[in-house]
Amino acid sequence: MNRSLAISGSSTLIYTGLAILMGVLPGIWLSRVPPTPGLKPLTPLEARGRDVYVSEGCFYCHTQQVRPLSGDKPFGRPSAPGDYAYQTTELLGSERNGPDLSNIGTRQSSSIWQYIHLYQPRAVVPQSIMPAFPWLFRVVDKLPPDEKAVPLPPQFAPGGTVIPNDDGKALAAYLLSLKQPALVSTQPGAAPLGPSSRPLGFDATKGAALFADNCASCHGAEGKGVPGTFPPLAGDPVVNAANPTAHIGAVLHGLSGNVINGHKYEAPMPAFADQLSDQQIADIIDHERSSWGNRGALISAADVVAARANEPLQNRATPPEQVSPVAAPAPTFDAAEGSKLFADNCAACHGAEGKGVPGTFPPLAGDEVVNATDPTEHISAMLRGLSGKAINGQKYEVEMPPFADRLSDQQITDIINHERTSWGNHGPLVTPADITKLRAKK
Structure with a gap:
């Protein structure tokens, strides 16, 4: 009997010690990790949206943990402990059937896009396997005051005016709140961790990959956009203009409410000035200017630097170094x-x-x-x-x-x-x- 008590007591002490060592103490330490500088607590609406995110099972298919792997680079920088200071319990997720959402508020900052994507994902991402969430919306005959209709493409519109209900608004607000602040290195003189730059020049492969990661969800992989919601880039006058100032400015600073080819687009285009390096922006713009039949003159990272500084850019023809010594006509490269x-x-x-x-x-x-x-x-x-x-x-x-x-x-x-x-x-x-x-x- 005494032997049984001794074994039982010893086992209890061992398990208790292990629980404290492996669970309680790390939890106490983690609870003292300060928030990442620039991280903001959730507003009441965003906190409600987090509850909707959980109740709809979004974390079954989406993670909120960016790993330090090359395959995770499109989702943002590697996650840090301070990123979760205001999130309890952390919604790290374990399956990635859809993209990681740690930085979705920066990657896709348009509330209109978020609403369309929630109502019918295939309206903006044709190959998406994500289920639709129409119960987060209402279909009304007349648009109520102070409400904005969700501008669905005609083939996905239900016949009335679609507006988000309270849960839909909350979930969109929560998704838009998921933004990773830039990390500052602790080494003296080091720059904030962010996109790296490369020597000047257009790398078509990287341009295509950057466009796919940052632009295709709205403008489409073929540059056709979404009719009435997101403008096409194929054949666009700005994309094909000899002077690239307006094109560079749109990528750097974003756009909202612009009239393009006679149609006004309400969905705001996010600014990429703080998200991408000058070389990355140049590669995206050159991809757009040389794809889908576009024939805009290519730019360089130096042009993006000048545009950031509001220096005027001139009309340009194809740079001399890009002209073949065999023939005089300007290159035509899709x-x-x-x-x-x-x-x-x-x-x-x-x-x-x-x-x-x-x-x-x-x-x-x-x-x-x-x-x-x-x-x-x-x-x-x-x-x-x-x-x-x-x-x-x-x-x-x-x-x-x-x-x-x-x-x-x-x-x-x-x-x-x-x-x-x-x-x-x-x-x-x-x-x-x-x-x-x-x-x-x-």
């Missing part, structure tokens, strides 16, 4: 089409990131021919193929097929220009005329 053509015809061997397969298929990233000022050899390889060629000291026996009879001059141009503007490459662009001229040389 970045989105070039990326697709490369994926369909080249990525199987050279890889989606241009790294190739060591010893079997050569890399294109950093390749001397791809970055050469004279594109003759690059074009010739695409037209006529290669076999048994030594590249950077490595002989590649696998034959590269010719594309002269498979692709048009414009398609070959778009592939070559994709290769010359991706993965850190900065080769001058080519034109279809360059391809035509070399195709004629047998």
Whole structure:
């Protein structure tokens, strides 16, 4: 009996000690972690929205914890303990069927977008698997005073005027409150942790990725926007203008209530001046100016710096360093089409990131021919193929097929220009005329 009591008592003491050591003490320590500088407590409306977030089960599919991994970069900076100072219990989540929401209030700061997305996610993200939440809204015949209608695309409108109910307003307010303040390094002289910049130049791959992460949810992956709600970028006069001031200003400072092509768009466009570096903004703008049939002159990070300082920018033609030495016409490069053509015809061997397969298929990233000022050899390889060629000291026996009879001059141009503007490459662009001229040389 005494032995049983001793074992029982000892076990209780051990378990109690472990609970204090592993649960209570860390909890006390964490409760004393100060809020991240700039973090704000929830307002009563936002706190109610948090309750709606829980009751609707949003945390089953969305996390609120950004990991220090490259795949999490689109969601914000890595989460810090102070980010959760005003949130008890923390809604970290364990499944990520949808994107992380730690910084959704910064990434998507439009309440109109949030309402449309909650009412019918596929109205703004066609490939979304998120369920719709129409019970967070009301359909009325007449718009009440002091209410704003949710501007749904016609194919998703129910036939009346849609307005959010109190739970819908609260949930949207909570989502918009989820913003990560910038972290300040404790090392003397260090700058706030934020987006990094790169050398000047347009990287088509990074431009496409940045657009997908920051812009496509409103403007669409194909630049078509959402009719009546978010403006299209394909064919937009500002995107194609010779003077890029208005285009850069919109990305830096946002827009609200602007009339575009005769239609007034109420949904505000968020400002990206504090979210993205000058180079990242330049890459996004150059992606928009070279995709979906747009032919706007490319810009540089220096143009974004000047626009931040309100310095006037001049009309510009294609910069001289981007003009091919083979032909005089300005390059015509559709970045989105070039990326697709490369994926369909080249990525199987050279890889989606241009790294190739060591010893079997050569890399294109950093390749001397791809970055050469004279594109003759690059074009010739695409037209006529290669076999048994030594590249950077490595002989590649696998034959590269010719594309002269498979692709048009414009398609070959778009592939070559994709290769010359991706993965850190900065080769001058080519034109279809360059391809035509070399195709004629047998």
